Amino acid sequence: MTDPAYQRLxxxxxxxxxxxxxxxxxxxxxxxxxxxxxxxxxxxxxxQMLCAHAARQAAGDRLTG
Known part of the structure; x- marks a missing residue:
């Protein structure tokens, strides 16, 4: 689950x-x-924003290959 504050960025x-x-x-x-x-x-x-972004990037990397 993504942080709502990060999503607002x-x-x-x-x-x-x-x-x-x-x-x-x-x-x-x-x-x-x-x-x-x-x-x-x-x-x-x-x-927290940097960690949420890194987690989102890692999840995107896993999903694409």
């Missing part, structure tokens, strides 16, 4: 990890990005 399977990070950063509200106390949560969110 609307990225193709072929997107690079850097593109995933850019989309994840843009998905967060600017006020959320500005709060220093949320830094650990933001990093966790970015890691």
């Amino acid at each position: 609307g990225l193709p399977v072929t997107a690079s990890p850097f593109a995933v990070l850019r989309a994840a950063v843009r998905a967060l509200h600017p006020d959320t990005r500005a709060v220093r106390g949320f830094r650990a949560a933001r990093k966790r969110f970015y890691r």
Whole structure:
């Protein structure tokens, strides 16, 4: 099952990890990005988006051959 936050990024399977990070950063509200106390949560969110993308790519690779 794919993370709903990852699905809202609307990225193709072929997107690079850097593109995933850019989309994840843009998905967060600017006020959320500005709060220093949320830094650990933001990093966790970015890691989750990268892991979800890697899992989607791996599943796509298995399905195609």
